[in-house]
Structure formats: structure tokens, C-alpha cells
Amino acid sequence: MKQYFRNEKAINYLINSWHPDNFKDTINFKCTPGVGDFMYILSVAYQRSFILQKPITVNLHWFHSKDFLYHFEDPETIIERFEYINNFYVKDLTEVNIVHHFNSDDTLLYYNRYDGYTRSRSGTEKNRLKIKYNQWEFREPGSETVPGKIVMWTQVNNAEVPRLFKRPFLKEEWRQVKELIELQGYDVTEIDYRTPVSEVLYHISTCECTVSYEGMWHYVAKNLHKPMIVLTQDNITKVHTPQALIYQVRKVEKHNMRFFHNFSRRLQRAKDFNAENLKNWRRVLSVKEL
Numbered sequence: 001m002k003q004y005f006r007n008e009k010a011i012n013y014l015i016n017s018w019h020p021d022n023f024k025d026t027i028n029f030k031c032t033p034g035v036g037d038f039m040y041i042l043s044v045a046y047q048r049s050f051i052l053q054k055p056i057t058v059n060l061h062w063f064h065s066k067d068f069l070y071h072f073e074d075p076e077t078i079i080e081r082f083e084y085i086n087n088f089y090v091k092d093l094t095e096v097n098i099v100h101h102f103n104s105d106d107t108l109l110y111y112n113r114y115d116g117y118t119r120s121r122s123g124t125e126k127n128r129l130k131i132k133y134n135q136w137e138f139r140e141p142g143s144e145t146v147p148g149k150i151v152m153w154t155q156v157n158n159a160e161v162p163r164l165f166k167r168p169f170l171k172e173e174w175r176q177v178k179e180l181i182e183l184q185g186y187d188v189t190e191i192d193y194r195t196p197v198s199e200v201l202y203h204i205s206t207c208e209c210t211v212s213y214e215g216m217w218h219y220v221a222k223n224l225h226k227p228m229i230v231l232t233q234d235n236i237t238k239v240h241t242p243q244a245l246i247y248q249v250r251k252v253e254k255h256n257m258r259f260f261h262n263f264s265r266r267l268q269r270a271k272d273f274n275a276e277n278l279k280n281w282r283r284v285l286s287v288k289e290l
Contacts, residue, residue, distance in 0.1 A: 002140070004092040005286040010129065011051055014284060017127040019120045022048065027116040028059045030109050033070040033078050035085065035197070039219035040240065042089060042096075043136035044117055049094040050136075050285065057097045061104035074194060081197045088138040088201070089223070119239060129280045132242060137285070138223040143205040150181055150188045151207040153216050157192040166213050168231035168247075168255045180260045181211070191217065209267050214240070225278050227270035231255055243277030245270035 027048075029041045041058060049056040062068075066079050076084075079100075086098070109115060121127055154174045155166050169177065178188045189203050193216055200217055204210060210221045214232040218241050221228050228244035230237055233251045237244070245266060247259055260266065 001290045003288045003290055004090065005288065006050070006053075006093060007284055007286050010283040014127070014129060014131055015051060017121050018133075019118050019122045021116065021118040021120075022133055023052065024116040025054060026057045026059065027114065028106075028109055029061065029114045029117075030106075030112075031060050031062050031078070033068075034193075034215070035078070035081055035217070036215055036219055036240070038078075038082055039085060039223070040134055041114065041117070042086065043134045043219065043223065045096045046089055046091070046094050046136045047133065049096050053093070055095040055097060057099060059099050059101060061101045061106055061109055063104050063110060064102070066100075066102050071194075075196050084197050085201075085220070088141065090137050090139050129283060130242065130277070131280060131284060132239065134240070135281060136223060137225065137281075138220075140224075141201060141205045143202060145208055146187075146206045147208060148186050149207045150186045150209055150211055151191060151203050151221075152178060152181075152188050152211045153191050153193075153213075155213050155215070157194065165233035165236075165251065166215050168213055168233070173257065176257060177211070177260055180257065181263050184263045186263065209270050218244075225274060227267065227274040229266055229270050243274050245273050 027041060027045060029038075031038050038060065041060075045056045045058045062079075067077055069077055104110075117133070119133065154169070156171045156174060161167075178190070181188050189207070191200055191203055200220060204217065204220050204226060205224055207226060209227040209229060210217075211229045212218060212231070214230055214234065214237045218228065218230065222241055222243065228241055229247065230241055230244045231247045233249055233253075235248075237246050237248065247255060249255055
């Protein structure tokens with residue numbers, strides 16, 4: 001069990017780097033069938049409430065019904081996943097009120113995606129702690145890390161073909177990545193967007209590191225403070241998972257399989273980046289084991 005504390009000096013320093021839009025007590029957000037989007041804004045809301053010590057209301061606009069299934073083979077609705085995942089967010093020293101709007105007809109929000117939030121910074125101080133607005137964490141699920149366990153997810157089995165920067169490798173290339181990692185003594189567990197969310201949380205919470213494209217379950221790994229290796233062609237990855245080891249190439253280039261030839265070296269780099277981020281984060285949200 002953990003007890004959480006505010007580090008007022010670091011918090012005041014962080015606030016001085018914030019954009020005025022991020023002091024608002026209401027956020028309106030367009031939700032999609034993907035878990036990453038709602039986890040993104042939940043992290044923003046919980047951090048904002050914690051930093052400002054005031055209630056934050058999040059209006060989640062769903063452009064479908066509560067029982068909507070994106071694909072008939074999906075094991076859960078997105079709302080069921082939301083309810084399960086939200087239970088794991090640390091809620092100490094926060095007050096976040098969540099309001100669902102099903103079958104929303106807010107066309108302006110549909111195109112703007114959010115209101116009451118911005119990724120920009122315009123404060124009087126630089127963000128030297130490198131803590132972004134969307135950093136938060138889960139309570140620990142009580143599972144121990146299994147040495148050598150790597151969790152991997154890819155875009156291969158997605159219901160729709162994602163944008164190009166979310167397709168670093170094709171199916172056969174991803175198979176080779178898995179084989180390369182396993183040949184070096186690691187045990188790779190694959191998950192995808194149809195994996196039940198309870199299984200996702202178990203596998204990621206017990207792994208040593210994740211390997212993935214930009215998307216899907218990345219906020220689960222991030223909120224569990226797991227080392228991550230993310231392949232991408234877009235700078236948005238530095239917004240969502242800045243603590244990860246990011247293998248980024250230009251949009252006119254392709255990722256190279258050689259990146260995984262010395263996987264233990266990549267794994268250690270991912271651990272180092274994750275540890276540095278967690279060290280800075282603990283200067284804001286301090287923890288005491290009880």
C-alpha cells in the first residue's frame with residue numbers, strides 16, 4: 001500500500017510552465033473506440049486536479065451508444081473497458097468528476113477533439129522537469145515482474161488499417177522481430193486490441209518491458225511505469241510516451257530490423273529512460289510505502 005504526497009516546491013515550479021488553458025476546471029473531450037484516447041484525457045484530468053487541488057469535470061463525448069461494439073468480435077465495449085481501467089487510476093489527492101455524453105451531436109468538438117486543454121506551454125518557466133500534462137499513474141495491481149517477459153502489440157490485427165506512422169512493420173516483419181527477441185533468451189507475449197482488458201493489465205504489469213507501435217495499450221504501460229520501446233514515424237509519440245525508448249525514423253524511411261539485434265542493450269536503454277522520468281515525477285508526486 002502507498003501513501004501519496006504533494007511536493008509543493010516542484011509543483012509550483014511546474015505550474016509556472018503551464019498554458020492558461022490548462023488551469024480550467026472543465027475539459028470537453030471527443031472519445032473514440034480506442035482506449036488510448038480516453039486514458040490520455042483521464043491522465044490529464046487527474047494530474048490537473050492533483051496539481052491545482054480543485055475539482056475537475058471531464059465531459060466525455062461518445063459519438064455512439066453506450067453498448068456500441070466497434071466490431072462484432074470485440075470481447076468488450078469501450079465503456080466496459082473505460083470502467084475497468086478507471087478503477088486503477090490513483091485518485092489520492094484528486095477530485096475528478098466524469099460525465100458521459102452518449103450519442104453526442106457536438107460537431108464542433110468532433111472536429112476540434114478537445115476543449116479546455118492544450119499541449120502547448122507558455123508559462124514563465126521552462127519545463128525542466130520534463131513532466132507533460134498527461135503524466136499520471138495506476139495503483140499497483142499487486143503482480144510481480146517476470147524477468148525476461150516482453151509484451152508486444154502491433155497494428156496487424158486492428159479492425160481498420162491505421163495511419164502510416166502506426167505501421168512500422170508489416171505482419172511478417174513483426175513476426176521476425178518477435179523471433180529475434182526470443183532467440184536472445186526473452187519470452188514474448190503478444191496482445192492486441194481484442195485482448196480482454198483484464199488480461200492486458202496482467203500481462204503488462206508482469207512484464208519487464210513492452211515493444212510496440214505508437215498506440216493501443218501504450219498508456220497502460222506508461223501508467224504502470226514500465227520500460228517501453230516504441231516504433232514510430234511521428235513526433236506525437238514524444239507527447240504520449242516521452243519516457244520510452246523511441247525508435248523514430250522520418251516518414252520517408254523504414255524501420256530496420258537491426259535495431260533488435262542487441263536487444264539487451266535496447267532493454268537497458270528503455271529502463272534508463274523510464275527511471276529518469278520516474279525520478280522527475282517523484283519530485284512532484286511523492287510516495288511512501290506503508
